[in-house]
Amino acid sequence: MSDHRDAPAPVRPQPPFEPPYHVVVFTSVRTEDDEGYAETAVRMRDLVKEIPGYLGHESARTPGGLGITVSYFRDAEAIKAWRSVGEHRGAQKQGRAEWYEEYTVHVGEVVRSHGWKRD
């Protein structure tokens, strides 16, 4: 519902949330098939924001290399809710069919965190 969804945001890491919270690390190698990928990524970004307990996510991709997306959720129930969204499951299926060569997912409970910023 933002008027600014297409405005470039300053690049910032997610903050250190107050533990405990949960983390999902998704590391992938892409295929060369880009069709529909960006649109689906934007749609998933908007959809996940509707999940109660979603805290934020961040992504990086080395050109021609690995991509890493890290998502943060307040609890296991929030992850379960996100996994059960039909449109998300459809995107995962399409990802395996078209966009990903390989991926690994690690799900964990964050016990501590901290941030640092230049003065």
Added chain:
Amino acid sequence: MSDHRDAPAPVRPQPPFEPPYHVVVFTSVRTEDDEGYAETAVRMRDLVKEIPGYLGHESARTPGGLGITVSYFRDAEAIKAWRSVGEHRGAQKQGRAEWYEEYTVHVGEVVRSHGWKRD
């Protein structure tokens, strides 16, 4: 001690290790100062391999954007050992002085993981 440390490795995600294990997510924005950065990164990569309980790590950086490095350790003791390495502490200090604009660290315990690869 490898003869192949400079050979390009195929790009692969770290595997889903057998839980429980620990994860350290380091998300950063770099300065424009590259001096000494690559050499230190290589040195740290070699040093961390000597830590008992180190499992692996993976990195991605969007050009001009976020960098994410995710490291995996068998237990909290392995993370503590790595944090206490003097040369690592020196690199962290230099990072704050020169290479990083901002970063966040999240430390967690992985409870489950899985991988997928195209046939």
